[in-house]
Every structure is written in structure tokens, then in C-alpha cells.
Amino acid sequence: MSDITRKQHWEHAYETKASDAVSWYQRRPDVSLTMIHDAGLPLEAPLIDVGGGASTLIDALLDEGHSDLSVLDISSAALSKAQERLGPMASHVDWIVADVLDFTPSKRYALWHDRAVFHFLVDAHDRARYLETLQRSLLPEGQMVIATFAEDGPEHCSGLPVARYSVASLQAVLGAAFELVESTRETHLTPGGAEQHFTYARLRRV
Template sequence: MNLTEHWNHVYQTNDSADVSWFQNRPTTSLDLIGTCGVAQGDGIIDVGGGASVLVDFLLAAGFSKLAVLDISASALDQTKRRLGARASEVDWFAADVTQFASPREFGLWHDRAVFHFLTEKADRQKYVETMKRTLSADGHAVISTFAIDGPEKCSRLSVCRYDATAISAELGAGFQLLEQVNETHVTPWSTEQRFTYFRFARSGINSK
């Protein structure tokens, strides 16, 4: 399957509020980003941000040097249209996270529901390598995946589900798990999906 075509098709054929992962307000992400204590100018990259409104809330909160990365240019186009003139304040990367070479460092890496699609070990290793190259030495990461009792598929694709032990093993010694938050997400058609959010800091051990 061509993943770029798959995700472009999803965003070209669905309204942004009509996908299972839609949120009016990404409350848990915003809370965890706040807890990381990143300065407003440190830079935040939303990986697999799609049409999420997280970037709208971060702009409104005064954060600068924001970026949204997604494999789907159609998703990014939706978000740019929604933001209007403010879209020019954000960097947009239409890229596969496993292949991405960031032009600059960021203080915070945010990913809601992207890492869990990487069902091949080699892709997960590339993701972690990208994250290490992209994050500053004192950076933080907020990563949200389906929980152990979450769905086995999303958007017709298989996922891997995580608890703290499993995701810490994937990220390795360069990242220290500081916090986890369980969330029950209610889809637009009122079904429940269990997510877990993990907040990491670079540990300094094998960090680059």
C-alpha cells in the first residue's frame, strides 16, 4: 500500500470533523505540553498533525517556531486553509516521519496517533532516529498511542498498542519517561477508544 495515497484519500474524502480521531480541543496534549515547560520560542513540531487543531491552540497561546509534519499534503492544506493568514507563521512539512530530515531543532516533539501505525521494527527505529535528530538536547516529547486495551486498527490500518514499558523500550536509553496519562477518546459517532499519552525528556544518555 502507498501510505501517502492512503492518507491523502482519507483527507480528500472526509471532513476533518468526520474522522475517528477528531478532537474539538486537544486538552490532554495541551496539558502535557504545558507541563513540559517549553518556552514560547523553543519550537514545537506536531508530527502527523494532519488536520488537528492543536496548532491553532498553540498559536493562540503565543508559541512561535511551530511546525506541522504530515505524510498527507491534503491534510496540511486543510489546516492551512483553516488558519488563513496565520498559516504563514507555521512551517509545513509534507513528509514521512521515518524519512524526515529537519532543517532545524525543536524543543518539543508532539505525536498523537502516528507512532502506533509503525508496525515494522525498522520503521520504528527510523522514527526514533528522526526524533533524536530533530529534538534539542534538552527537548521533550509527548507521544500518544492506542493503549493496550485500545483498538487494533485505525483508518483500516493495523496498529501497535503501547504501555509504558513497551514504548520506553522502543525509544531507548536516550529518553526518560516522566509521565503517562490514560484517556478515553469519544469518536464523532460516540464510540470509545482508549489512548495513552506518554511524556518523555531526553535523558542525556546516548541522547544523540
């Protein structure tokens, strides 16, 4: 999928559906929050939510007192919905409209969170571009929390093919630059009542 087509796809997805009607909606992203807590970072550490869209993760992090938060998404419509939901609190977040594959960070982050992007990268070249961005963006010994569809997860999402991963295959793709710290599985129940199995991992840059 070309960069232009990818952006058009996600703008359409968020312009035509309510935030709580998309299949990936979570009222509260508990597994992500637990892994972020486990990272043991100070509240002032810079965190970025990649592909954050209209996710409520940022709400929870603000409520906990995190003070250096960024959300990146290819869809301006998605970020607008999150900003509207947060109201005045939105001014405490750096909102970045960009394709992660082309993202040039203005600073480096202590933690990179991705529950929405990596499993859509079915092309090896796109995965390589993602990893280049990740390396540019993370501080030395920075951490990442990543969630992908598990090996028994869906083969498509939002009309697009996805790659599915076990913890071992995810580690293999990320490479020796990252060491696994912890992992788990989640069965996500979509707003439509379907079950989706996810692989979650927290890794540290070495």
C-alpha cells in the first residue's frame, strides 16, 4: 500500500465510524498500562504512543500525572477526536500527524508504545523502515511496549491484511537490538462482540 493510500484509508476509517465503534476500541487499555507501569519510568520521562489514534491510553497517562506525552497517527481525524474528548487537557500532549515510516523525531523517547501499527506492516521493506524510525526515536536503554495480533488472531483488520506474531517471532523481527523483558497475551473483545487474540511484549533497547 502506498503512503498516500494508507493515509486515505485511515482518514476514512475515523471519519466514518465513532471512536468507540472501531474494532480496536478499548474503554481502558489495561494491558498496555500495566506494561508501562512495569517499565518503572519517572512521570516526566518522554513517552510516545505510535498509531495512538483516538485511543484512551493518553487519557489514563495524563490522569496518572505523566507530563511529557506524544501521540503520533497518520490520521488527523483520529487525533482530532482524541483532542475533542480531552478538551483543555489536550494542550498537555504533543499531537503528531505523520506516517511512522517517514517520521523524523524532534526528540528521543524513553518509551515507545504501539498497539496499532506494526501488525499492518506485511511488507518486509515497511518493517525495516519502521525499525529505522524506532532506532532514531528511542533513547539508549529506552523501552518499547508493542502489541500485535497473535498467531491465532485475525488475518485481516479494517479490511487490510495483517501479520501475526508469537513472542518468539516478534523478537526475531525486532532483532538483537532489543531484549525481551516481559510478555503476555490478551483476548480483546471488539465492540461487535468478536474475540481477537493479541501478543504483548515489553522490550529494552540494548
